[in-house]
Amino acid sequence: MTVIVHADRAALVAQTADRLVALLAELVAAQGRATIAVTGGSVGIELLAELADREVDWQRVVVTWSDERYVAAESPDRNARQAREALLDAVPIPAANVRELPADDGTPLAEAATAGTALLRELGTIDLTLLGMGPDAHIASLFPGLPGVHEPGVAVIGVTDSPKPPPARLSFTVDAINASDRVWLIVAGADKAEAVRLARSGAAAETAPAGTAAGRLETIMLLDAEAAALLEEDGR
Ligand SMILES: O=C(O)[C@H](O)[C@@H](O)[C@H](O)[C@H](O)COP(=O)(O)O
Numbered sequence: 545m546t547v548i549v550h551a552d553r554a555a556l557v558a559q560t561a562d563r564l565v566a567l568l569a570e571l572v573a574a575q576g577r578a579t580i581a582v583t584g585g586s587v588g589i590e591l592l593a594e595l596a597d598r599e600v601d602w603q604r605v606v607v608t609w610s611d612e613r614y615v616a617a618e619s620p621d622r623n624a625r626q627a628r629e630a631l632l633d634a635v636p637i638p639a640a641n642v643r644e645l646p647a648d649d650g651t652p653l654a655e656a657a658t659a660g661t662a663l664l665r666e667l668g669t670i671d672l673t674l675l676g677m678g679p680d681a682h683i684a685s686l687f688p689g690l691p692g693v694h695e696p697g698v699a700v701i702g703v704t705d706s707p708k709p710p711p712a713r714l715s716f717t718v719d720a721i722n723a724s725d726r727v728w729l730i731v732a733g734a735d736k737a738e739a740v741r742l743a744r745s746g747a748a749a750e751t752a753p754a755g756t757a758a759g760r761l762e763t764i765m766l767l768d769a770e771a772a773a774l775l776e777e778d779g780r
Pocket residue numbers: 583584585586587588611612613623675676677678682683684685708
């Protein structure tokens with residue numbers, strides 16, 4: 545895992561947006577399209593907002609989510625709604641290219657998770673999975689001690705007791721995250737410093753799910769200086 549430290553949160557968001565714009569251009573030029581899984585959380589949404597006025601060939605970008613809150617489609621808690629308000633409604637991305645994980649329409653969570661797994665299978669290779677990280681070293685909706693951190697053979701799981709509200713969620717499993725070509729964790733704030741240290745320490749997946757993230761081609765932890773504060777220079 546490569547660690548890149550930025551001066552502050554604003555620099556982290558702006559420079560990660562630059563990095564993402566460059567990757568999207570590279571992928572579109574090389575393979576005609578780019579498939580990315582975006583994330584929720586404050587930093588994840590700030591990153592999306594930062595992309596709104598950048599030069600991206602949105603016609604060739606497919607967007608899905610590495611996790612989603614299992615609430616009604618119009619709920620302000622939906623990562624997809626927040627992403628549409630921050631970015632997707634402002635750019636010419638075809639509606640068919642925006643592939644949301646299921647919203648709660650009364651379908652049991654387990655069935656929604658199965659549909660999420662089918663969506664992921666249909667999308668094929670995810671070129672980049674973006675992740676935030678909680679102060680407990682959770683990624684997506686994979687929380688320490690909860691089942692599903694390692695759910696073999698399943699791409700999307702249902703989570704019913706998320707300690708981060710709302711409690712019901714859909715999430716990529718570790719296997720699904722690590723089937724992505726690239727995984728970028730974007731983490732800011734002093735409250736994340738201990739989780740960053742733990743994730744970099746080789747702690748078990750059940751203790752620090754963030755430490756298990758490993759893209760097939762690339763894994764980068766993108767930090768601001770506050771989140772990196774407990775890393776030894778050589779741990780970066
Ligand atoms: O749906 C979610 O809540 C997110 O996917 C979650 O994994 C988030 O990325 C982290 O909790 C970090 O959130 P912050 O960036 O707001 O700290």
